[in-house]
Amino acid sequence: MAKNLFLLPGDGIGPEAMGEVRKIIAYMNDAMKADFSLDEGLVGGSAYDAHGVAISEEDMAKAMAADAVLFGAVGGPKWDTVPYEVRPEAGLLRLRKDMELFANLRPAICYPALASASSLKPELVEGLDILIVRELTGGVYFGEPKEIIDLGNGQKRGIDTQIYDTYEIERIAGVAFELARTRKNTVCSMEKRNVMKSGVLWNQVVTETHKRSYSDVKLEHMLADAGGMQLVRAPKQFDVIVTDNLFGDMLSDVAAMLTGSLGMLPSASLGAADAKTGQRKAMYEPVHGSAPDIAGKGIANPIAMIASFAMCLRYSFNMIAEADHLEKAIATVLDKGIRTGDIMAEGCRQVGTTEMGDTILKEF
Amino acid sequence: MAKNLFLLPGDGIGPEAMGEVRKIIAYMNDAMKADFSLDEGLVGGSAYDAHGVAISEEDMAKAMAADAVLFGAVGGPKWDTVPYEVRPEAGLLRLRKDMELFANLRPAICYPALASASSLKPELVEGLDILIVRELTGGVYFGEPKEIIDLGNGQKRGIDTQIYDTYEIERIAGVAFELARTRKNTVCSMEKRNVMKSGVLWNQVVTETHKRSYSDVKLEHMLADAGGMQLVRAPKQFDVIVTDNLFGDMLSDVAAMLTGSLGMLPSASLGAADAKTGQRKAMYEPVHGSAPDIAGKGIANPIAMIASFAMCLRYSFNMIAEADHLEKAIATVLDKGIRTGDIMAEGCRQVGTTEMGDTILKEF
Ligand SMILES: CC(C)[C@H](C(=O)O)[C@@H](O)C(=O)O
Ligand SMILES: CC(C)[C@H](C(=O)O)[C@@H](O)C(=O)O
Secondary structure, X not given: XXXXXXXXXXXXXXXXXXXXXXXXXXXXXXXXXXXXXXXXXXXXXXXXXXXXXXXXXHHHHHHXXXXXXXXXXXXXXXXXXXXXXXXXXXXXXXXXXXOOOOEEEEEEEOOHHHHHHOOEOHHHHXXXXXXXXXXXXXXXXXEEEEEEEEEEOOEEEEEEEEEEEHHHHHHHHHHHHHHHHOOOOEEEEEEOOOOOHHHHHHHHHHHHHHHHHOOOOEEEEEEHHHHHHHHHHOHHHOOEEEEOHXXXXXXXXXXXXXXXXXXXXXXXXXXXXXXXXXOEEEEEEEOOOXXXXXXXXXXXXXXXXXHXXXXXXXXXXXXXXXXXXXXXXXXXXXXXXXXXXXXXXXXXXXXXXHHHHHHHHHHO | OOEEEEEEEEOOOHHHHHHHHHHHHHHHHHHOOOOEEEEEOOOOHHHHHHHOOOOOHHHHHXXXXXXXXXXXXOOOHHHOOXXXXXXXXXXXXXXXXXXXXXXXXXXXXXXXXXXXXOOEOHHHHOOOEEEEEEEOOOHHHOEEEEEXXXXXXXXXXXXXXXXXXXXXXXXXXXXXXXXHHOOOOEEEEEEOOOOOHHHHHHHHHHHHHHHHXXXXXXXXXXXXXXXXXXXXXXXXXXXXXXXXXHHHHHHHHHHHHHOOOOOOOEEEEEEEEOOOOOOEEEEEEEOOOOOHHHOOOOOOOOHXXXXXXXXXXXXHHOOHHHHHHHHHHHHHHHHOOEEOHHHOOOOOEEOOHXXXXXXXXXXX
């Protein structure tokens, strides 16, 4: 049965990066008899330009129906002044929310060939392999009220609401514990329970979930601010980190930067497994943004997008061997000293987007 | 006229660190004819043990009446299970809120002698001098509703509310711009306007405040997650960072860790200037916590507490020469290779809390 992939390249370097994934998919269909069927839509600024919204109803429906969505990147100065409701990010947030992609997996790994590119001392990041499990459909991103009220007298009030229910915390904790079992069996949960009531509940529910079903996994709790510190001080102390939507946004960006591999890091956003089929809705996207400054120049690094597709093979299609193989191809190309401009280093050979994609495909 | 200082040493290493500041104050009163008058109270776990609350009404009144408050640290495992309303942090939060200390100044400086202690490559942090201006009386720390509701069926809901009014953003932006003028004249404002309505308002009000009264200062805007990344990637790009209460909490901890001088960094929390007297309510505290694991052993590093007192001299009493002098004494002692255990390095001499305080006093 055909595996339906829906591609949303988006803005900036998104389309260029996605182009390289298309090649890999075509190769898999041709040479490996994989049966991927592709469709493509618009999201972000490019959807706004075409339809006046950050994603059309038609494309939303396609995303909902697909076996997996591959997402590029959204945003750019061109759309900085469009109304809040139709800003590029609104497309991404709607996809996450409507597809109920509550579990965002953000691996922060340090490619050995790139350890020296980290701003941290190499010994602190060599071999780094953290998985941040970020709650993605709750918290301050979606809670209501979320508004700006005019109070008169030249005063306005901006309001956002952080809300977490027990079941939301339970299910993301479950994902973190399950994944920890396939790794070093350790979870660190981060919140601000000393200041936030949602943090108090978060802490309680993670603790209870652990006790009830995952007491074989080592569980630690850390305040999110201390967690940020510890990530910078000694990142290798962590295995799986589970945290809320906003802290996850901040902490995963810090973690990504530590690796020296920013622009290289993929992510997976997963929904709940269907009770009958076991299938999960899923979307895969690079952690990096749309990088409008280098868009269209053929110099963008497609590795994060390709690595996101590897996560897709792993999590949506259980094609573990192929995923391993693709990830290894990326590491091999880096080991050989092939680099795009963003990760260029002395003694390496600089290539553009297309050549990087071709070289990875050759190793695949 | 006597300068009234109210000391709240708090828990853990707070009292030990405060002891070294007492010596400096005594010296200033004796040898320099400064006229400090001291009173002392309880806060945090020690207040809870004595009064069942995180700060008593009597001590709150004294803090409100003082010319400046010196605060040590609060918290420890002993009080991990006390009710939320009287947890140690509640004392700190009430002081900030009732004294209206809306402006939290957190310098992240890298003492040259300690650059190699940073987890970042030395060239990235040598000479680092950032000032984080954190809003301290608003946002998700204090917004209502802030509660856990029982929804029945085993489900609870944790709620926190992020609220910012125009005037709150205006006044903290004003502080940041004023301080930038005494430094490199550059402010970077951080929020998540792509996700939060309070971030949209924050961005607007900072922009308008800049245009209206501070257009001579260079202003930049950055998303808070990108800001966390940039702090790790290239911290020296920043001069003054202005941000909200929660982002300020996270970002200032990351910045503190970068310097390699964590445990050495002071902070000032300031209220508005009185229209008549020009006086501001103010509280000074180390960025580090109560470090219960090393409390009472005589090994804690008192430098952050002493540097906080230097900020007190500067901001509450306009004793600029004395503040400069005290800060220089700290740097000199470090240059001479005198170290407490937390910052010990090869070839240095390790000392305890008291000897560190004495040595700084000797250089003062
Ligand atoms: C683009 C933005 C809305 C998004 C977020 O804040 O979640 C991004 O920063 C991310 O981390 O995926
Ligand atoms: C102790 C805690 C309440 C406090 C905060 O979150 O503000 C601390 O982390 C700080 O940064 O001063």
